[in-house]
Amino acid sequence: MRAWLATFTVVTVLPLLVLLVAIFAIQVRREQRDARETALRSARVTAARLTSLYADSISLLERLAARPGIADFDSSGCDSLFAVTDFFPQYADLLLFDRGGTLLCAAQPQPDDVAVSTAARQWIVSDLRAGRLVARKPLMRFLAGRWASAVALEAGNGSRLVLVQLPDIEVHDVVASTTVVTIVDRDGIVVARTAEPERWIGRYVANRGVAATAMREKEGQTADIGIDGVSRQYGFTYIPRMEWHVYVGVATDEVMAPVRSTFLRGIAAGAAILLLVALAAMLLSNVLARPINALARAAGIVAAGAYGTVDISRGPREIAQLAQAFNAMVESRTAFEKTMAESERNLKALSDRLLVVQEQERTRIAREVHDDLGQSLTALKMDVLGLLQSVEPTHAAVRDRVVRTLDSIVTAVQRIASELRPSILDDLGLGAAIESEARLFEERTAIECELSLPDQIELDPARAAATYRIIQEALTNVARHSNATRVELRVRRRGGDLLVDVRDDGCGITAEEIDDPGSLGLIGIRERASIIGGTVTVEGIAGRGTIVSVCIPLQAGERSQA
Amino acid sequence: MITVLIADDHDIVREGIKQIVSETTDIVVGGEARTGAETIEQAKSGTWDVIMLDLNLPDRPGLDVLAQLRAIAPHVPVLVLTMHHQASYAARCLC
Numbered sequence: 116m117r118a119w120l121a122t123f124t125v126v127t128v129l130p131l132l133v134l135l136v137a138i139f140a141i142q143v144r145r146e147q148r149d150a151r152e153t154a155l156r157s158a159r160v161t162a163a164r165l166t167s168l169y170a171d172s173i174s175l176l177e178r179l180a181a182r183p184g185i186a187d188f189d190s191s192g193c194d195s196l197f198a199v200t201d202f203f204p205q206y207a208d209l210l211l212f213d214r215g216g217t218l219l220c221a222a223q224p225q226p227d228d229v230a231v232s233t234a235a236r237q238w239i240v241s242d243l244r245a246g247r248l249v250a251r252k253p254l255m256r257f258l259a260g261r262w263a264s265a266v267a268l269e270a271g272n273g274s275r276l277v278l279v280q281l282p283d284i285e286v287h288d289v290v291a292s293t294t295v296v297t298i299v300d301r302d303g304i305v306v307a308r309t310a311e312p313e314r315w316i317g318r319y320v321a322n323r324g325v326a327a328t329a330m331r332e333k334e335g336q337t338a339d340i341g342i343d344g345v346s347r348q349y350g351f352t353y354i355p356r357m358e359w360h361v362y363v364g365v366a367t368d369e370v371m372a373p374v375r376s377t378f379l380r381g382i383a384a385g386a387a388i389l390l391l392v393a394l395a396a397m398l399l400s401n402v403l404a405r406p407i408n409a410l411a412r413a414a415g416i417v418a419a420g421a422y423g424t425v426d427i428s429r430g431p432r433e434i435a436q437l438a439q440a441f442n443a444m445v446e447s448r449t450a451f452e453k454t455m456a457e458s459e460r461n462l463k464a465l466s467d468r469l470l471v472v473q474e475q476e477r478t479r480i481a482r483e484v485h486d487d488l489g490q491s492l493t494a495l496k497m498d499v500l501g502l503l504q505s506v507e508p509t510h511a512a513v514r515d516r517v518v519r520t521l522d523s524i525v526t527a528v529q530r531i532a533s534e535l536r537p538s539i540l541d542d543l544g545l546g547a548a549i550e551s552e553a554r555l556f557e558e559r560t561a562i563e564c565e566l567s568l569p570d571q572i573e574l575d576p577a578r579a580a581a582t583y584r585i586i587q588e589a590l591t592n593v594a595r596h597s598n599a600t601r602v603e604l605r606v607r608r609r610g611g612d613l614l615v616d617v618r619d620d621g622c623g624i625t626a627e628e629i630d631d632p633g634s635l636g637l638i639g640i641r642e643r644a645s646i647i648g649g650t651v652t653v654e655g656i657a658g659r660g661t662i663v664s665v666c667i668p669l670q671a672g673e674r675s676q677a
Numbered sequence: 678m679i680t681v682l683i684a685d686d687h688d689i690v691r692e693g694i695k696q697i698v699s700e701t702t703d704i705v706v707g708g709e710a711r712t713g714a715e716t717i718e719q720a721k722s723g724t725w726d727v728i729m730l731d732l733n734l735p736d737r738p739g740l741d742v743l744a745q746l747r748a749i750a751p752h753v754p755v756l757v758l759t760m761h762h763q764a765s766y767a768a769r770c771l772c
Contacts, residue, residue: 485733486687489760494689497697529760539763542738547765554763 151336155350176268186271214273257312293366481535597621624655680707
């Protein structure tokens with residue numbers, strides 16, 4: 116029952132687990148796809164901002180450069196620079212260099228951007244002198260904790276206007292905190308990166324993971340390994356005017372975190388449900404199993420030969436009905452067995468009594484035969500012998516025949532009396548009786564009988580008679596059935612028992628013959644042994660012979676230990 | 678003259694023995710006993726040259742009676758008359 120319930124639980128819960136895993140897998144794919152789409156949108160927004168920023172910057176710088184004060188720069192031109200800074204909401208600095216790279220004017224930065232402007236000015240001067248700051252080619256740099264972009268434009272007389280702004284390329288519409296925006300130029304050099312910019316800006320990455328994909332496909336989304344080796348969900352796009360590739364990546368781990376959390380919560384909830392189901396199943400199992408186990412135990416007791424009923428005060432009605440039927444069956448069988456046992460006891464008592472009476476009757480008849488018939492014959496023989504002494508020699512043949520007949524009758528009477536109840540048993544004891552029986556057996560059957568007896572056998576008359584009859588019956592079986600040439604009759608004491616072994620070298624009794632209810636000789640042996648508390652074992656080996664072993668307690672009232 | 682005590686519970690046997698003995702000239706039946714007790718009694722009270730003893734007496738085993746006779750009259754030979762042919766009887770009687 117418990118196994119069945121366990122199976123039921125597994126069958127119920129396993130599909131739920133499979134369903135949960137499937138939902139998890141679908142959710143994972145959906146979350147990753149959503150993350151890539153968000154990243155792509157973010158990349159597009161960033162690209163659009165940068166494009167707009169660049170276009171606006173170029174447009175305004177062109178107009179500024181065309182102003183007379185700038186085109187034909189003199190020292191007073193610097194003031195006009197300040198007048199246009201309001202057009203650039205992300206303005207950080209506006210610089211004017213002469214042909215030789217000398218800074219002629221600079222717009223004053225906002226008080227809160229002083230640090231950035233100072234750093235930007237050093238960066239611009241440095242790149243300008245190094246030749247990296249080329250007209251209309253935007254540059255970006257991470258300065259003092261902020262992104263700075265720079266665009267240069269040639270003004271009059273070989274002078275250059277450089278606009279430094281602080282573009283907002285942080286990705287605010289991407290929820291993930293690990294979102295990384297990377298900008299790579301057409302040569303595969305990192306222009307900007309929101310994570311570890313100092314490490315990556317200026318490095319060649321065109322042959323690495325997502326950078327290679329972005330440069331090859333221009334726009335799209337992918338799950339790939341970033342240049343820093345982190346797995347991310349990427350969206351990427353291209354800025355044609357600037358020839359920049361922008362890709363935005365969200366760490367896969369972060370994308371997976373809520374899904375994983377949901378999955379773990381689902382697993383926990385599933386485990387809790389499983390536990391509850393298991394507990395309920397166990398409870399139900401106990402409720403069902405208790406009466407069934409009680410029934411099984413009772414059935415086991417009955418199978419073992421005893422009787423037990425089932426007490427089922429709780430449990431399903433059907434099982435209670437089954438238990439009632441079982442109890443009724445057991446009670447019925449108990450009553451039947453009691454009747455049978457009583458009948459068997461009565462039969463046994465009757466059988467025992469019959470054997471005792473038979474022995475008594477045999478003794479009485481033997482005495483009658485011996486005392487009356489035997490003595491009369493003896494007297495008759497003496498008289499006849501007296502008469503025959505006067506018979507003429509011519510009647511010698513008749514006389515001899517009469518004598519032989521008389522002798523034969525006397526011998527027959529003696530044999531009959533002896534077989535009925537051997538007086539030697541009463542006169543000389545069991546040992547002499549066994550010895551006499553063995554010699555008679557040899558004479559009658561021509562089967563050699565090797566006898567082994569203890570010096571003394573102390574048995575009461577009833578036990579001695581039973582033992583004698585058992586041996587007599589065993590020898591009769593040998594003569595009738597064994598086809599033996601030799602029999603070994605061994606009697607010995609062991610502790611409080613007398614052991615009798617009758618072993619022949621005949622064909623060997625079979626198991627079927629041992630158990631055959633028609634084997635009256637063996638039944639008689641067992642019955643006589645049983646009356647005096649003895650036990651009998653019979654064993655046969657085909658072609659080797661049979662051994663009948665009897666163990667008889669020496670004292671009445673004891674049971675054989677064999 | 679040889680005086681014999683016959684111990685046998687069967688009248689017909691005693692009569693038969695007496696008849697056979699009567700045909701002799703040197704043997705005389707001097708007494709008869711029907712039981713073991715009578716046999717012992719007569720053995721003690723009389724003088725016997727031979728006691729003829731049946732081993733099957735009604736009151737006690739003949740072998741026991743024989744043993745008592747050997748005790749009270751060790752020099753009187755006892756002739757055992759019995760139908761038992763087994764050698765073990767003879768051996769026991771000689772013990």
